[in-house]
Every structure is written in structure tokens, then in C-alpha cells.
Amino acid sequence: MKRILLFLVILTAFPAIAQQSITLEECYNSVTQNYPLAKQSSLLETQNTLEAAVISTAKLPQLSLDAQATYQSDVIEIPIASANIDPLNKDQYRATFSVNQLIYNGGATAASLAIKSAELKSKQKQVEVSLYQLRQQINQLYFSILLAQESNLLLKSKQTQLEAKLKEVSSGVKNGILLPSSDKVLEAELLKIGQQFKEIESNKLTLIETLSSLIKQPIDASTEFKNSLIKIHVQKELIRPELELFQYKKDEIENSENLISKQNVPKLLGFATGGYGNPGLNMLDNSFQPFYIAGVKLHWNVFDWNANQKQRQSLAINKDIVDNETEVFKLNTTIELNKQQREIEKIEAIITSDEAIINLRKEVLQMADSQLKNGVITSSAYITELTNLYEDQNTLVRHEIQLQLAKANYNVIKG
Incomplete structure (x- = not known):
């Protein structure tokens, strides 16, 4: 029974002591979901829904209430004395309630809704572009932390x-084989290593705090940053959200062109007005009376001084500007990809050289180790060779991390 309880305690405590880990892809996903700018996407959608609802009210009956009281200096009189018709009052009153219903406007309402939909896609894609551009910043932080992690190892x-x-040296000093100060040199070097640990940890902690703030995810110093092998994307075409944004902008322009083409289309409305006033519709009845009017109305802007055509020409220029921006973006991105490819090739060549240098350093250190045991060289000379090997190994690690960073940046640039 005691063994079972002990097992349950260990099992319960295990998640708490298990080391947390994180990958580069998880950082990408976190910044996309948690960065404050990401909230704009849902806000834009809510705003678009409200604006679309306002536009859709054009399909609903438009109700209006009017009331007026007037006094006029003169009124219509019947110039026949025998007609026995009372003259109109100079003070007149009227209250009306009107209903106007759009019957046909050539699809202008639907075109306006299409514009709002296109605008939403463009704005949301702009948010996505801004979030995507944070990836290179994440790359720099992530691989800097990874470098600190590997340097620490x-x-x-x-x-x-x-x-x-x-x-070994302390034993040699006691036995009189080595000089009395040999162990002191090694102890001093170990103290220096302790200082280097503190510096690495301090720098790593600063980088972790920055990355944690960026992706809005808690990360502590014990978190393991996975050093997964980065593979270059092999697709030929660019897959960047900016290219989709340019296309959405063109769609927005095309929808605007469609709306403009419907501005001069005849519009048909039905209307009805009911009221109560003095006088009513019968101007000869000088008393308060109810009245109503119902009918249809056609409105057609026959000539607009070519304003519609000029608006279309302006939109066509906007479309050409977007095409030009797309071309410039592709050119600059291709240049960046070529530069990054050259950087990758350069680092790969340097790594090959680093590995050869380290192999030679290991041979030199083996000889120095044997010479130190035999008292041929001092501890300082041994430390020099050990430090040389360590620095060259550190250089190799730095170049390997730089290679991973260059590949990650290449993938971000290509999309």
C-alpha cells in the first residue's frame, strides 16, 4: 500500500518538475494568436457587420414624420363674388407620415455590400501581414537563446x-611531480568559468523575457528551446501574405468600379404619404381634414459631366499602382532570397572548415594533456590549448546556429 501511495505522489508531482520545452513553430503560432494586433481581426469583422447592416437598410421601407405650421401674407382667393366660398386661412397646419420603399436601384446596394466585404478581407490580411513580419524578429530572439543554451552546454x-x-594536477603537486602553483592556475580558470556562466545566463534571461513579451506566453529560464533541423522550403513561387493582400486590394478596386457603374442606373421607388392638416388636398375646403398620396417615382441621373468615367479612370490607375507594388515586392523579395542563399552557402563552407580546425585542436590538446602529466608544460599552457579548443567549438556552435537562423529567415522571406 505504501508503494502505491509513493507511486501516486511521484506521478502527481512529475508534471510539475517536468522540464518545459518550446519550438520555433510554437512561437510563430503564439505570436499569431496572442500578439495585441491579432485582436484587430475580430474587431474589424464586428465593425464590418455593423457597416453592412447600415447599407442593407436601403432595402427596408424608409419612414419619416413631418409637421409644420405656417403663416403667409396672402392666400388664393376665388374672384367670383357669387361663389360664396370662404377664403383660406393665412395660418395653415400640416402633419404627414411618409413611407418610401426602394424597388430597384440596379444592384447598387449589393455592390456596396461587396465593397465592404472586400475591404474587410484587405484589412484582415493587412493584420496578417503585420503579424507575419514579426517572424524574423522571433527568429533572431529564438536562435540567440538557442546559442546561449548551446554555449552553456x-x-x-x-x-x-x-x-x-x-x-590530477593536485595529486601531481602533492607527489612533487608538478610545480606547486599548477593547481592554482586551474582553480583560477574555474572561477572565470563561473563568471562566464553568470554572463550567459543573464543574457539568456534577457532574451527569454523579450521573446515571452512578444509571443505573450510565459517562459522561464529552465525552458528547453528545441534545436530542430531547419529545412529550406523548395517551392518555386513566393507564398507571402503580402501577395494575397495585393490581390485583395485589386478586388476592392474592381468592386468599386462595379458600384460606380451602377450610380447612373435609373432608380425606382414606391411611396405613400398620409397626413392631417388645414387645408388638406382640397384647397377649397378651409378646415382640418385627413389626406393621403401613393405612387411610384423614377429617378435617373441622365448626365453627370463625365464624372463617372473619370472615377473609373482613377480606379484603373489605382489598379496599375497595385500591380506595380506587387512587382516591386517580388523583385525585392527575390533579391533578399538570393542574399540569404549566398549567406547559407558561405556558412556551410565555414562550418566544414570549423570541423577540420576542431579535429586538429583535439590532437593538440591530447599532446598537451600528456605533456602536463609528465611536467613538460605548465598548467597555463594546458589551459591555453583547452581554451583554444573550447573557443573553436563555440565558434562551430555559433556558425551552426547562424546557419539555422539563415535557413529560418530564408523560409520566412519565401513564405
Whole structure:
């Protein structure tokens, strides 16, 4: 029973002590979902719904209430004395309630709604573009943290090697084989390593805090940053959200052209007006009376001084501007891709050289280790060779991280 309880305690505690890990792709997803700008997408959709509802009211009956009281200096009189018709009052009163119903406007309402839909897509895609452009900043932070993480591991390896060597040297000093100060040199180097640990951890913590703020996700110093092998995207065409944004802008222009083409279409409306006033529709009846009017009305703007045509020409120029922006973007992106490709090739060549240098450094260190045991060289000379190997290994790690960063940036640029 005790064993079962102990197992349950360990099982319950395990998630709390398990080391958290994170990948580059998770950082991309987090910034897309959690960055404050991401909230604009839903806000824009809500705003568009409200604006579309306003436009759709054009299909509904338009109701209006009017009332007026007037006094006029003169009124119509019947110039026949025997007609026995009372003259109109100079003070007159009228209250009316009118209903206007749009019957046909050539699809202008639908065209306006299409524009709003196109505007929403453009604005939401602009938000996506802005979020996508954060990826290179995430790359820089992520791989800088990864470099600090790998440098820390290398430094631990150097520390372990020095501690083991210190035991050997201390034994040699006691036995009179090595100089009395040999162990002190190694101890001083271990103290320097302790300082380097603190510097690496401080820099790493600063980078982690910056990345955590950017992606709005808690990350602590114990989090493991996965060093997954980055593969270059092989597709030939660019797949960038900016290209979709340019297309949405063109769609928006085309919808505007469609709306303009419907502005001069005849509009047919039905109307009805009911009222109560003095006089009513019968001007000869000098009393308060109800009245109503019902009918249809046609409105057609026959000539607009070519304003419609000029608006279309302006929109055509806007479309050409968007095409030009697309061409410029593709050109600049291709240039950036070529530069990044050259950077990748350069780093790969340097890494090959780094590996050859490290192999030579290891051979030199082996000889220095043997010479130190035999008292041929001092601890300082041994530390020099060990430091040279460590620095070259650190250089290799830095170049490997730079290669991963260059590939990640290449993928971001290509989309």
C-alpha cells in the first residue's frame, strides 16, 4: 500500500518538475494568436457587420414624420363674388407620415455590400501581414537563446574537463611531480568559468523575457528551446501574405468600379404619404381634414459631366499602382532570397572548415594533456590549448546556429 501511495505522489508531482520545452513553430503560432494586433481581426469583422447592416437598410421601407405650421401674407382667393366660398386661412397646419420603399436601384446596394466585404478581407490580411513580419524578429530572439543554451552546454563540458584535470594536477603537486602553483592556475580558470556562466545566463534571461513579451506566453529560464533541423522550403513561387493582400486590394478596386457603374442606373421607388392638416388636398375646403398620396417615382441621373468615367479612370490607375507594388515586392523579395542563399552557402563552407580546425585542436590538446602529466608544460599552457579548443567549438556552435537562423529567415522571406 505504501508503494502505491509513493507511486501516486511521484506521478502527481512529475508534471510539475517536468522540464518545459518550446519550438520555433510554437512561437510563430503564439505570436499569431496572442500578439495585441491579432485582436484587430475580430474587431474589424464586428465593425464590418455593423457597416453592412447600415447599407442593407436601403432595402427596408424608409419612414419619416413631418409637421409644420405656417403663416403667409396672402392666400388664393376665388374672384367670383357669387361663389360664396370662404377664403383660406393665412395660418395653415400640416402633419404627414411618409413611407418610401426602394424597388430597384440596379444592384447598387449589393455592390456596396461587396465593397465592404472586400475591404474587410484587405484589412484582415493587412493584420496578417503585420503579424507575419514579426517572424524574423522571433527568429533572431529564438536562435540567440538557442546559442546561449548551446554555449552553456559547451562551457559545462569545459568545466567538467577542468575539474577532472584539477584532481590530477593536485595529486601531481602533492607527489612533487608538478610545480606547486599548477593547481592554482586551474582553480583560477574555474572561477572565470563561473563568471562566464553568470554572463550567459543573464543574457539568456534577457532574451527569454523579450521573446515571452512578444509571443505573450510565459517562459522561464529552465525552458528547453528545441534545436530542430531547419529545412529550406523548395517551392518555386513566393507564398507571402503580402501577395494575397495585393490581390485583395485589386478586388476592392474592381468592386468599386462595379458600384460606380451602377450610380447612373435609373432608380425606382414606391411611396405613400398620409397626413392631417388645414387645408388638406382640397384647397377649397378651409378646415382640418385627413389626406393621403401613393405612387411610384423614377429617378435617373441622365448626365453627370463625365464624372463617372473619370472615377473609373482613377480606379484603373489605382489598379496599375497595385500591380506595380506587387512587382516591386517580388523583385525585392527575390533579391533578399538570393542574399540569404549566398549567406547559407558561405556558412556551410565555414562550418566544414570549423570541423577540420576542431579535429586538429583535439590532437593538440591530447599532446598537451600528456605533456602536463609528465611536467613538460605548465598548467597555463594546458589551459591555453583547452581554451583554444573550447573557443573553436563555440565558434562551430555559433556558425551552426547562424546557419539555422539563415535557413529560418530564408523560409520566412519565401513564405
